[in-house]
Structures are given as C-alpha cells and as structure tokens.
Amino acid sequence: MKRNMTELTSRQKIILSLIVHEHTRTAQPVASKSLIEDYGLQISSATVRNEMNTLAELGFIRQPHTSAGRVPTEEGYRFFVSNLVQQTALPSATRNTITHQFYQSRRGLDHWLPLAASVLANQSQAVSLVTAPHSEKIAFKHIELISTRGSQVLMVLVLVGGEIRQQILALDEIYSQESLSETANQFNQNLENKSLQQIEALDSSLDPLVQQILTAILDQMHLSEELVTGELFLDGLSNVLSIPEFIAINQERSPLRLLEERPMLNDLLSRTVLTEDIGGVQVLIGGEGTWQELRDCSVILTRYGIQDQLSGMLGILGPMRMPYGQAISAVRFVGDLLSDLVTDTLIE
Amino acid sequence: MKRNMTELTSRQKIILSLIVHEHTRTAQPVASKSLIEDYGLQISSATVRNEMNTLAELGFIRQPHTSAGRVPTEEGYRFFVSNLVQQTALPSATRNTITHQFYQSRRGLDHWLPLAASVLANQSQAVSLVTAPHSEKIAFKHIELISTRGSQVLMVLVLVGGEIRQQILALDEIYSQESLSETANQFNQNLENKSLQQIEALDSSLDPLVQQILTAILDQMHLSEELVTGELFLDGLSNVLSIPEFIAINQERSPLRLLEERPMLNDLLSRTVLTEDIGGVQVLIGGEGTWQELRDCSVILTRYGIQDQLSGMLGILGPMRMPYGQAISAVRFVGDLLSDLVTDTLIE
DNA sequence: TTTAGCACTCTCCACCCGAGAGTGCTAATT
DNA sequence: AATTAGCACTCTCGGGTGGAGAGTGCTAAA
Numbered sequence: 001m002k003r004n005m006t007e008l009t010s011r012q013k014i015i016l017s018l019i020v021h022e023h024t025r026t027a028q029p030v031a032s033k034s035l036i037e038d039y040g041l042q043i044s045s046a047t048v049r050n051e052m053n054t055l056a057e058l059g060f061i062r063q064p065h066t067s068a069g070r071v072p073t074e075e076g077y078r079f080f081v082s083n084l085v086q087q088t089a090l091p092s093a094t095r096n097t098i099t100h101q102f103y104q105s106r107r108g109l110d111h112w113l114p115l116a117a118s119v120l121a122n123q124s125q126a127v128s129l130v131t132a133p134h135s136e137k138i139a140f141k142h143i144e145l146i147s148t149r150g151s152q153v154l155m156v157l158v159l160v161g162g163e164i165r166q167q168i169l170a171l172d173e174i175y176s177q178e179s180l181s182e183t184a185n186q187f188n189q190n191l192e193n194k195s196l197q198q199i200e201a202l203d204s205s206l207d208p209l210v211q212q213i214l215t216a217i218l219d220q221m222h223l224s225e226e227l228v229t230g231e232l233f234l235d236g237l238s239n240v241l242s243i244p245e246f247i248a249i250n251q252e253r254s255p256l257r258l259l260e261e262r263p264m265l266n267d268l269l270s271r272t273v274l275t276e277d278i279g280g281v282q283v284l285i286g287g288e289g290t291w292q293e294l295r296d297c298s299v300i301l302t303r304y305g306i307q308d309q310l311s312g313m314l315g316i317l318g319p320m321r322m323p324y325g326q327a328i329s330a331v332r333f334v335g336d337l338l339s340d341l342v343t344d345t346l347i348e
Numbered sequence: 349m350k351r352n353m354t355e356l357t358s359r360q361k362i363i364l365s366l367i368v369h370e371h372t373r374t375a376q377p378v379a380s381k382s383l384i385e386d387y388g389l390q391i392s393s394a395t396v397r398n399e400m401n402t403l404a405e406l407g408f409i410r411q412p413h414t415s416a417g418r419v420p421t422e423e424g425y426r427f428f429v430s431n432l433v434q435q436t437a438l439p440s441a442t443r444n445t446i447t448h449q450f451y452q453s454r455r456g457l458d459h460w461l462p463l464a465a466s467v468l469a470n471q472s473q474a475v476s477l478v479t480a481p482h483s484e485k486i487a488f489k490h491i492e493l494i495s496t497r498g499s500q501v502l503m504v505l506v507l508v509g510g511e512i513r514q515q516i517l518a519l520d521e522i523y524s525q526e527s528l529s530e531t532a533n534q535f536n537q538n539l540e541n542k543s544l545q546q547i548e549a550l551d552s553s554l555d556p557l558v559q560q561i562l563t564a565i566l567d568q569m570h571l572s573e574e575l576v577t578g579e580l581f582l583d584g585l586s587n588v589l590s591i592p593e594f595i596a597i598n599q600e601r602s603p604l605r606l607l608e609e610r611p612m613l614n615d616l617l618s619r620t621v622l623t624e625d626i627g628g629v630q631v632l633i634g635g636e637g638t639w640q641e642l643r644d645c646s647v648i649l650t651r652y653g654i655q656d657q658l659s660g661m662l663g664i665l666g667p668m669r670m671p672y673g674q675a676i677s678a679v680r681f682v683g684d685l686l687s688d689l690v691t692d693t694l695i696e
Numbered sequence: 697t698t699t700a701g702c703a704c705t706c707t708c709c710a711c712c713c714g715a716g717a718g719t720g721c722t723a724a725t726t
Numbered sequence: 727a728a729t730t731a732g733c734a735c736t737c738t739c740g741g742g743t744g745g746a747g748a749g750t751g752c753t754a755a756a
Contacts, residue, residue, distance in 0.1 A: 029749090031748075031749055031750085032749075032750080033748090033749075034749095043698080043699090044698070044699050044700080045699090045749090045750095046698075046699055046700075046701095046751095046752095047697085047698060047699070049749090049750070049751075050697095050698085052750095053751090063750085065705085065706060065707075066704095066705055066706065066749095066750075066751090067704075067705045067706050067707085067748080067749050067750045067751085068705095068706075068707080068748085068749070068750080069748085069749070069750090107515070107571075108514065108515055108516055110514075141494065142492070142494045144490070144492045144504065146489065146490045146506060146695075148510075148694070148695045148696055149694065149695070149696045152693070152695075154506065154510060154695055156492065156504055156506065156512065158494060158502065158504065162496075162502060162514075162516075164504065164512065164514055166456065166458075166510075166512055167455075167456055168456055168510075168693040168695075223455075231579055234582075235608060236608075237585065237604050237607075237608060238602045238604050238605045238608060241589070241594065241595050241602050241604065242595060246589065247589050247590060247595070254586045254589050256585055256586050256589065257586045259585075260583060260584075260585060260586060345500070345516040346496070346497065347494075347496045347497070347500075347502055347516075348496055348497045377718090379717075379718055379719085380718075380719080381717090381718075382718095391729080391730090392729070392730050392731080393718090393719095393730090394720095394729075394730055394731075394732095395728085395729055395730070397718090397719070397720075398728090398729085400719095401720090411719085412738095413736085413737060413738075414718095414719075414720090414735095414736055414737065415717080415718050415719045415720085415735075415736045415737050415738085416717085416718070416719080416736095416737070416738080417717090417718070417719090
C-alpha cells in the first residue's frame, strides 16, 4: 500500500479525476465501464477496477455498498483539489460581460457587493457570500455633526479606508449647528489618520460636548473592529434548495445555519481566509473535522482588497460534489475584480 | 348551498377554526373523530362530518382523496384570517425580553434592523424580512466632501430622514480640502430641505465643480427613490429548509426566489403593504393568483416608521399552514417597536 | 500487466396484500 | 328537523416479494 499521496501513477490520477468529474456531473456512483465508455479510455474496465482498488486502499474513493460504483471520499476531493484540479478559466465573453457590469456607471460598493454575490451565485450555482471591505487598522478620517431636532445630533464618522459609520447622539443640551461644525472641525484637524489606540490615549478633554463625541467615536471604532460588522451579501440560496446536502437530516445541522449565525461565520472566516494573503483562494472541504454543519459541503473563499490596508472576503458554499475548477476560477476572478475596484476608489 | 360567507353558523366557524388549528399543528388531514376527541366537542363525529360537507361545498376545506380527512383550502385560510383568527399576544415576558434587546445600548438602525429580522424569525419559525426605512419624500439635508487621494473625493450625502448615501467622485482637477469644504457649505446653506424636484429645477451653475457635485447629488437622490434600495435583512432561512412547500417541485419556483430577485420583491411590496397605512398588517395567502411562487405560502407584512415621512417594511414568509394568530401578533409587535425607535431618532 | 469471462451481490422498482384510518350513507333516535 | 349509531366502502400506507439489471471481484488466459 502506497502511503505517499504524490506517488499515484499518472493513470491513477486520470482515473481519480474522471471519477470526481463524473460524480459531480451525475451525483451517482461511477462505474468502471461507464468511465471508459464516456471518456474513451483505451484500457479495459477490469484494469480500471484494479486501479480503483488501489485508490480505495489509499482512501480516495469508496463504495457505497458492494457491487456499486465508486464515490470520491473527502480525502479524494482534497487530493483532487490540491493536485489535479485545473482551473477552467471563464469564457472570455462571460468575463467581459461581468467586467462590464461592474464598470458601467461606477456606483460604488453598495452596487458592487451585491453584484459580486449575484455573479458568484450564477457562475457557481451555489450559495455565494460577500462581506464589505474592512480596514486592517482602524483610523480616523473625518467626522461630521449634523443638528437634527432638539438636542439630537447625527454623527457621521468616516474611517480611513472609506468605511462610514453613523450614530444618533442625544446630547446634554442643545447646540447650534455652528458650534457643532466648529467642534467637528477641531476633531478633523486633530484626529486625522489617528488610530484607535492613539485616540484612546489622548487626554480626555473637560468640555462635555467634546467628551461625549469622543466617546461615541471610540464606540464606533471599536464596533468597526469586529470582523464581519456590517453587511453580508448572500445570493443563490435557491440554487441550493433542491440539493439534499443542504437540507440534511435535521434542519439544526443545515449548512445554511452557518450563514445566519454571525459568531459561527466569523469563526469560519477568521480561521481560514484571514490567514491568507489577498488573492489566495482557500478551499475547505467537508468542514475539515471542525464544522459539523459542513460535513457534506465545501467552501471556497478568498480575500479581496489591498494588502495590509483594506480587505473583505467573498466565496461560495456548495455541496462537496462541486465543479471545483469552475468554482475556484469564478471566486478568483470576482475577487480580483473587486480588488481592482477597491484599489481605484481607496480612501487614504 | 349558502353563498354568503358570513352566514356560517357559529358551530361551523368553530369547526373551521379547529381544522385550521389542527392542520397547522400536525400538517395532516384532519379527521372528524380526532377533532371531537382532541378538543372535547360535545357532538358526534357524524355531525362534524355533516358540517364538514357544508364547509366543503362553500370551498373552505377539501379532501385530498375520498375517505381522507379534511384540509383547509386557500379560501378557507382567507376566511379564517379575515373572520376567525384571534391575535394571541406574545407573553409579556417575551415582550419584555425583546423590548429590552432593542433598547439596550442604543446603537441605531444598523443594530435594530437585523435584530428585528432575528426576532421575527424566531417568533414565527418562518423566514423574516426587514427593509431599511426610507423617506417618503426625498429631500436634501447635508453634504460633506472629503478629499482623499489625487482628484478623488468622497461625497457623503445625508437626506432628510437620516438616510446616508456615499459616492466616490473622480473630479476633473485636484481641489484642496478647504475649497471642497467651502463648496459643501454652500450646498448646505442653499439646499437644506429642498426636495429632489426643487433641486432639479435649479439653474445649473457654470462652475464645473458645483455642476459635477450637483449631478452626483441628483444621481444619489434618484437612486434613493427606488423602493428597496438598500439593505434587506433576512433571517430564519434554516427554519424553512425542511418544509416541503419551500423546496417545491422545481427550484425555479421556490418561494425563496422572491427574496433574491429584487424586482419581484419590489413588485410584491409595492402592490401590497405600500397601499396600507403604517400599523396595518396585511396577510397575503397563497400568492392570490398573482405570484406563482407563493402558491403554498403566506406572507404577512406591515409598514413601520412615521406616516407620510419615513417608512420601512417588515414581515414574514412561511407556509400557508402557519399559526396566523402568533405570526400576525409578532409582526405587529415588532413593527410597532421599530416605529417607536424610528420616531425617537428621526432626523428632521 | 492487462484483459475477457463469469458468477455473485446488491439495489431498485413494480407489484401485491392486508391493516387501518376515515368517510358516506342509511336508518334509528331525540 | 337535527343528531347519531352503525356499517360498508374506499383509499393510503407499509411491509414483503421477486425479478431485472448494474456493477463488481476473481480467475485464468493473453
């Protein structure tokens, strides 16, 4: 029994690839005979069966029952994705169409993020998720105080990177718009590009207005530190409703719960894609022992944005039986596209 | 055969109510015998069957097949909701818990809206949706121009009602932050509380900077006119995965598509809940002939906000077999709660 | 090392059958 | 006239059976 995975003969690799391919296509166990017929292999089904036995010993494929065809195992998919998958680049016509959708009428992130989710969902026929980009280090850029009604003030805080946070402040007394603007100006002059830590270290002023606003600023900056603070764009849910893996035995264990429970999602994202540089695509197959909900699913994730400055995440969630080549290409393509867009509109 | 629906005898009403109740509980056809046993009726099953025949003639219940129990029809549910449903107010302990969640640490809409979706989903065990509130009439409140990099400028536009819209502008030439601030101030002085129409009617200035910004403002105000422009908060998807009505025969017809396709959703919302005053709860049963996707589902919707000023929508989407009493109460309760919160923090 | 041949295994589907749930109808009762 | 007991009838559901067919494993030959 060969232990080293890379010692597969090229024929074994071909057969494994074909099994994976055929199984993603038909969702059925793959028979030795159908393999040589459908792909025109110049070897007999008996030979294929012999090789299948070897692959089964290595743990890459298994039989649902005696005298059934073969199904890739989790290990099999993992080997396939690591060593055998070939990126099937999107057709250039498709690429152009997508790019055009993004660049027409530059509407900004609130247009691009849902569009990215929609494109990913369509291309992969799976569930897609896209998070808003997020500064690596939280720093003050600009504040605006707008008098609204009585002592209520709308604070609009812009962080370096372009993130906008708003809050309604109920101040102790009524201030005129002039004095509010003046106070905002002071903040803008003194705090520009200051990090959260630097601002926290400032001597606290005694002016109650300034004090109150400073507290609010710090609150908002702290909130912004959370990983997935703001919006999460999902799409393609209906792609996946008829896939048994997603309905699972009981609904408590459905993989979709992962998308609804923010703590779980944060955990997943921070443990995987956050460890990677921008541009790298990570493939998580079968929950890797950690996420029970993902037992029969795979997740493909990447980061987009600007290294060490600003980044968000995007990816797809689909059944383990998934066209990895296409899916990885789609994730990479959309990720790169968003990175370009974000770079063009960076708020320094 | 009685034609007038209100001519049901009180016993017929009771039986219809019980059938609806029992069917939502068990998802099974309801037998005459089980009805008198489980609810302790003082009449015989034969009498119940006679009444059932009348109800069947009126089209309120039907038999899946001869010699099976009875199931409410769409019409039956409609009659039940219009005439028989009794609001089962949420337990006061639950109400307090929920209210407390909303009022603790007043973080604003970005906290409340997902919370509302989550509460609705939990209370109804269905899919919930919440849209951000939206001004009835679009009017300018405040603008801020922030120089970022080169000739790029971040425009932050605040509308009356508190809606914030942002856009990155690539200006023709590089302007200093001072001149940008000055321009912004001019806008703030001249445009405050001006409606979209009023601003459109203004003489176009010849200053290229002013012209460019005015165009951007109008663009953003136009975007804000769309019904569901911004975020849509969904929750409870996993509640519904195991419900056959949602998986439907083919995934093209899944009711969940309605939540993913913005045009469809806009259509649904504008045709139903938009016609209603704030506080009114609308129940849409079985798509009412218009929405094929909702054939076996019901939607309960309401508006929240401030009449004629600012409003958003919230509601739930569940199987037609749904505990309407609870669901309607939950929607009404959360709607009222959000209305209060929005009123407290109105940006005039 | 590969392959043809063949017996063997297991699934899948169609069919049947009996039990049981629930009704509709009729005749008796209130 | 309304209600009810009684009973025959209908239809579903679940289990069991059996045959067809798909696919394998093994052996022996090339």
